[in-house]
Amino acid sequence: MSKFIETNGRHRTIEGWPLVFTILTVLAVLVGGTVEFLPLVLMEGNIPVISSVTPYTPLELTGRDLYIREGCVNCHSQMIRPFRDELERYGDYSKPGESVYDRPFLWGSKRTGPDLARVGGKYPDLWHVRHMEDPRSTSPNSIMPPYYWLLSRPLNLNSLERKMKGLQRLGTPYTDEEIQGAAADAEAQAQNLARNISANGGPSDLAEKEIIAMVAYLQRLGTDLKKATK
C-alpha cells in the first residue's frame, strides 16, 4: 500500500495515464450502484405482489399527471413509515407492492403538508373541490397554495391513449380495449363524480374540468388495500 501512495509510487505512474485513470474511476463508481440495484430487479421476492393493487383508471391517471404538473410532491409525501405515530396519523404503513404502477414514484422527501398515501376516502369529494380552490376554506391557517385554476381549466383527455399505450409498453397491464375506450371511460367516471359533487351542493359544471381528475386521483390513493380486506 505504501508503495502505492508514496511520493513517487505506483499511483504517480497512473497519474500520467489519463485513460487508465478514467477507466479505474468508472469501475470504482459502477460497483456500488450495480451491486445494490441488481437484486432489486432480479429478485422478485423483494417486491411482494398485492393482488388488489390495480392500475389507475384513465381519469385517475390524468389526475396523477396533474398532481405531477403542479408539483404537489414538493410538499406532500406518499409514504407512511412503520412508526406508531404515523400509523395513528395516516393509517397502515406503505407496502412495496402498492406502488408497482407508479411512474414516477411520488413518495416525496418533504412533508410541508401531511402524507397523502391513504387520503383516499378520508374526505367527501366536495371537500377536495373546496380545499383545492381555497385551502383556507376547509383548513383555517393552511399554508397550502390555492389551485383555483383546476376548477376552470378544461379537462384534456386527448393524450390519454398515447399515455396508456406508453405505460402498456412498460408493463402496466392495460388491455387494448381499455386503451381504446379510455376517453369514454374517463368521461363516465368524471360524470359520476361531478354528479355527486353537485348533489352535495357543490358547483354543477365540473365534469369537464381538471379538478375532477384530481379528485378522482386523490380519492383513489391508498384504497387498494381496503379493497383487499373487504
Added chain:
Amino acid sequence: MEKSTISTGENSSDAGTMTAPMGHQIVRYDDQVVRYFIIATAIWGFVGMLVGALIALQLPFWQANLGQYLSFGRLRPLHTNAVIFAFAGNAIFGAIYYSTQRLTKTRMFSDVMSRIHFWGWQFIIVSAAITLPLGFTTGKEYAELEWPVDILIAIIWVIFAVNFFLTLKIRREKHMYVALWFYIATIVTVAVLHIGNSLAIPVGLFKSYPIFAGVQDAFVQWWYGHNAVAFFLTTPFLGLMYYFLPKAAERPVFSYRLSIVHFWSIVFLYIWAGPHHLAYTAVPEWAVTLGMVFSIMLWMPSWGGMINGLFTLRGAWHKLRDSVVLKMYVIGITFYGMSTFEGPLLSVKTVNALSHYTDWTVGHAHAGALGWNGFMTFGMIYWLLPRLWNTKLWSPRLANTHFWVGTIGMLLYVMALYSAGVTQGLMWRAFDDAGRLVYPDFMETVIQIIPMYWVRLVGGLLYLTGMGMLGVNMIMTIRRAPEKPTDAAITVAL
C-alpha cells in the same frame, strides 16, 4: 508531511506582447470562456437565489403564490435546478476551464467546443426556466427537466467531456494534478447518473414515463439524487479547492498521500450511500442498511478532504486577515466538514426517523449549499476577477462586507431550519399519557414553525444581498478593466 511535488501552475500572466525565444513557442490560454462562465455564475446565482427567496416567502405567506405559473410546487424545482445546475454548474465549468489549461500547460483542445458548451448550457438553463413554471416536469427531484431537455444536457455534456479529455491528451505536463482527478470523476460519473436516471419513454412533447416504477424508480432516483450531490456539488468543488486554495495561500497542498486515499475512497463509497434517502420506506431493509453503513464510512474520506484543505493553510493563517479569498475558503471548507459530519449522522436510521420529511433536511442541504458551494464559488470569483480582467478588484471592502453578510445570513438560515425541523419532528411523534397523539391536527405543527420560516427568509435575503454585492463588485471591476483584457500565456519549448 511530504511536500507536494506537483506543479499547479502558470508562470506568467502578463504576456500580451510576449515574444518567444529561439526554440520556444507561446501558448495562450483561452481565458475568454472562463470570463463567460464567471459572469454567468453571478447572474444565475442571483436569479436562482431570488427564486429561493420567493419560495421561502411563500411558505409563511401563502399569498405570495402568484397564480398557476408561479406557485410553490412549480417554483421549488426551478430554484433547485437554477442554483445547482446554473449557479454551481457555471462556477465549476469556469474553475475547470481555468485550471485545466494551467495544469496541462495547454490551451483547451477546441475553442469551438468550449463555446458550444457555454452557450448550450445557458440555453438549457433558459429552457428550464421556461418549462418548469409551465408545469413540464418529471417530478423526480433534481431531475425534473423533461426528455427533450435531458437529451440536450447529454449532448452538451458529451461535448464538454470530449473537449476535456482531448485537452488531457495534448497536455504538456506528464502527471495529472489531484484537481484533475476530481474533474475526471465528475465528468464521467455525472454522465452515467444522468443517463441512468433519465431512462424514460416519451408519451408527448414534454411528457414521459420512467422505465422503472415504484420501489425501483425510487431506488434509481436516489442513486442519482444522492450522487448528484456527490459528483456535482462535491467532487468538482474539491477539485476547485485543490487548485485555487494553494494558489491563494501560496502554499503546496498539505498531503499528497491523503489526497490519493481520500480521492479513491470518495469515488468508491459515495455511490453506495443513496438508499439512506429511503430509510423506513417500502425499499427493502438490507438496501437501506447498506446505504447507512457506507454513509458512515464516507465521513472519514470527506474529512480527509477538509483536513487537506485546512492544513494547506498551515503557517499561512495570518494571511487570512487581509485576504477575503482565504476567509471565504476557510468558511467553505469548514462547512464542508460540518455537512459531511451531519450527513452520516442523518443516515443513522434512528436519527433519520426524526429528521426525514422535516426542515432539518433542508437545513442540512443549505449548510452544504450556502456554506460549501456558495463560499468556495465566491472565493474563486474574487480571486479570478483581478486576474481575468487585468486590474484590481474594485472594492475589497465590499467583498469583506459580502463575507460577513453572507456568513450571518447562512447561519440564520441554517439555525432556523434546524430548530424548525427538530420541533416539528418531535411534535409529530408526541403522545400523551392516554396514548393519543398530542397534535393530531397537522396544522398545529405547521403554525409552530412559521416564525422559523420568517427567520429563514431573513437569512436568505442577507445571503442574497451578499450575492448582489458580488455582482456590483464584478460590474465595477470589469468596467475599469482594459477594453480587451489579455489572456494569460506561457512559453514552452518546441
